Amino acid sequence: MKKPLLLGLGGSFVLISLLISQNFTYVGAAKCAMCHRSEKQGQQFPIWEKSTHSTSFKALSSPQAKIYAQSEGVTNPTESPQCLKCHAPLFEKASDLKAEGVTCEVCHGPGSEYRKLNIMKDRELAVKNGLIVYADEAAIRQQCLTCHAMAHGKTFDFASAWAKIKHPVPGK
Ligand code: HEC
Ligand code: HEC
Ligand code: HEC
Numbered sequence: 001m002k003k004p005l006l007l008g009l010g011g012s013f014v015l016i017s018l019l020i021s022q023n024f025t026y027v028g029a030a031k032c033a034m035c036h037r038s039e040k041q042g043q044q045f046p047i048w049e050k051s052t053h054s055t056s057f058k059a060l061s062s063p064q065a066k067i068y069a070q071s072e073g074v075t076n077p078t079e080s081p082q083c084l085k086c087h088a089p090l091f092e093k094a095s096d097l098k099a100e101g102v103t104c105e106v107c108h109g110p111g112s113e114y115r116k117l118n119i120m121k122d123r124e125l126a127v128k129n130g131l132i133v134y135a136d137e138a139a140i141r142q143q144c145l146t147c148h149a150m151a152h153g154k155t156f157d158f159a160s161a162w163a164k165i166k167h168p169v170p171g172k
């Protein structure tokens with residue numbers, strides 16, 4: 001009788017893991033800022049805030065946006081998935097975070113679970129709790145290209161673009 005019992009436990013474990021993985025939700029950059037603002041940590045929040053990734057939703061209300069929209073037959077850029085998919089990519093999964101544009105969790109995954117300090121300090125555990133990490137520079141570049149591949153007809157120079165927005169922990 002031992003085997004079925006073990007199988008039963010295994011089954012519910014898988015089920016519980018699945019349920020948990022579906023529960024990761026987006027919390028917004030202010031939550032990350034608590035720990036990722038200081039010079040010692042690497043100023044990730046201020047670096048992001050100064051980049052246009054933090055204002056990419058706002059850009060959809062600019063005069064230039066009207067011009068792009070017209071040429072693509074879009075009437076309302078701030079509402080159109082055709083623009084939001086790159087400028088406010090959480091518009092469906094977390095519409096309350098639309099205004100954050102290309103925010104932390106677009107690149108790092110939904111943070112409701114991994115943002116806890118004991119989990120954040122343990123990379124493996126953080127990944128199990130929804131953190132997305134990148135194996136190497138090729139993987140990072142690939143992620144950028146989901147939006148930057150000839151966007152608005154412009155070429156993308158990965159090296160210089162990454163140099164502009166990267167935000168390492170000092171000494172790492
Ligand atoms: C309670 C504090 C805290 C909060 C809140 C927090 N972090 Fe962290 N985070 C840390 C610490 C501590 C580390 C480990 C830094 C180190 O390696 O020196 C870390 C590491 C990371 C790493 C690097 C992981 C790796 O090993 O490559 C990323 C990416 C990250 N955090 C993103 C986020 C994002 C995105 C949020 C918001 C959703 C967030 N963090 C919220 C404290 C926090
Ligand atoms: C495939 C992803 C993608 C889509 C779809 C997209 N954009 Fe962009 N957009 C970008 C990127 C990337 C940039 C930054 C380009 C750069 O500076 O290299 C940008 C820049 C802009 C800018 C800043 C000004 C400029 O000339 O660079 C405006 C305004 C803009 N987009 C409006 C729109 C509008 C309106 C739509 C929908 C009709 C749209 N975008 C659809 C990726 C996208
Ligand atoms: C979800 C879509 C998306 C992804 C993924 C993305 N970007 Fe962007 N990026 C944008 C948009 C949209 C803009 C234009 C924002 C604007 O002009 O308002 C932009 C602008 C930029 C700029 C101009 C910033 C400035 O302040 O001058 C740089 C540099 C950049 N991105 C680099 C990167 C790099 C490097 C990666 C990969 C690590 C990346 N982006 C991933 C959508 C994206």
Ligand code: HEC
Nearest residue numbers: 032036044045048102103104107133134140167168169172
């Ligand atoms: C356009 C995508 C993008 C955005 C937006 C972004 N990051 Fe990152 N971040 C990366 C990439 C790529 C790396 C390097 C690869 C890695 O460590 O997994 C990285 C690295 C990090 C690291 C680890 C640095 C190290 O040296 O270990 C932390 C911490 C971090 N990001 C936090 C944040 C926080 C907090 C925000 C928002 C305020 C944010 N990131 C916004 C793409 C992004």
